[in-house]
Amino acid sequence: MITLSLIGIGSGNPDHVTRQAEAAMNTAEVILIPRKGAAKDDLAELRRAICARVLRAPGPVVREFDLPVRDASGGYRAGVEAWHDAIAEVWAAELADALPEGGHAAFLVWGDPALYDSTLRIAERLRGRMPIEVRVIPGITAIAALTAGHAIPLNAVGGPVAITTGRRLREDGWPAGHDSVVVMLDAGQAFEAVDPEGVFIWWSAYAGMDDEIRIAGPLAEVAGQIAAARAEARARHGWIMDIYLLRRAC
Template identity: 45%
Template sequence: MRKILIIGVGAGDPAQITIQAIEALNRADVFFIPDKGAEKSGLRQQRLKICDRYLKSAAHRFVEYKTPSRAKTPDYKADVAAWHEAIAATFEALFARELTEDQCGAFLVWGDPALYDSTLRIVETLHARGAVTFDYEIIPGISSVQALAAQHKIALNRIGEPVHITTGRKLRENVPENADSVVVMLDGEESFAALDDEDLEIFWGANIGCPEQALASGRLGDVKDRIKELRAKVRAAAGWVMDVYLLRKPMR
């Protein structure tokens, strides 16, 4: 039976790859590499760099696929559902065309597959449909959230307090009032800059572990403009930017 591996490859630094992930890479016959256009070609190169570093033989193939674009209408959930369905159709065709019954295919997922990534959910959907039969396995990775905390030398939570993980879109809708520490991912709109409470502490990082990595921290009102500048510089240097940050109420 076909096998699909969904491998978490860390937040950008090839040294973050776990031994389990290295072993999984070397089990794969085919690597499915997303093509997100020239603007994000650096992401493709980073994946290939990981493979070049850890693959022990040349007995594998790289298969690129075009990633469908997501519509952006006021109905966000409907847009995502349609987008995931288009990706599912792409994956289903790839599995049928590129893998024989006894071969293993792999996706290299940024960070950890269980945290704000759609690959696992889409593969689960295809597995349940059964049009193409396969088994699948998840290999966890170091998330950008963990890498952020390590780079800033902080714990994500204060003693006995929870951590709330959300997205930039959700943060714009509603800032969690009772959350002591809020981790924000997928914030392409720089939502931190629009927050009313400028006394919040922010610990921010972009492309963590990559050569163009940028970090900033401090009182939100003091550093938000600097973060916007750094974010633009990272995008210009790499062609893409993935940032994550922790917001925390100051100690009283």
């Protein structure tokens, strides 16, 4: 039996690692760190830095492995499903090699494993491949890092909040019945498709990290500024993680 701990580590700041997460990391026998290519090596490096800061001697073995790349040439859902299957195969091989007699392994997950992250769905695919128990240690979410950075409440008084993706916002429009909308996984500046009249935006890139960028203001006034900052940051880092909250005047 392999116990697999999926440990939320926050959004890149080592101070976001909770005491529960620290304990889980130190009781694991192996920690697996995925590599996503040279352009995103910062993500692996942040995991390495967290391990160096949190792990106590003798500590678990830290192993790195390469993730397969998603084929974006076909349909979105089919491509994601095939990609998750391929990742599960790699995970299974890495776990079997690292713990041939069973034991405790851990993955460090950005933010919280339950919020717009596929780690739990990939872990579910392992059940048919090996005897495995999955445990989850929650982490600070990108949403919490966004609102903390801007020092704002997530919701209007008594109001609901919709959490969606950039693709859904662009394709489906503003979620009905919500004045506040959090947008994650936006690859194409979907806020540009929103009617800016009466809309305020709080935008953060690399929320919680040392390189965090924050811009806020009426959408009509700051949309261009955000687009320019986003392009410059992507060119500088080779990747970008951003998140934003849109709110209509009530």
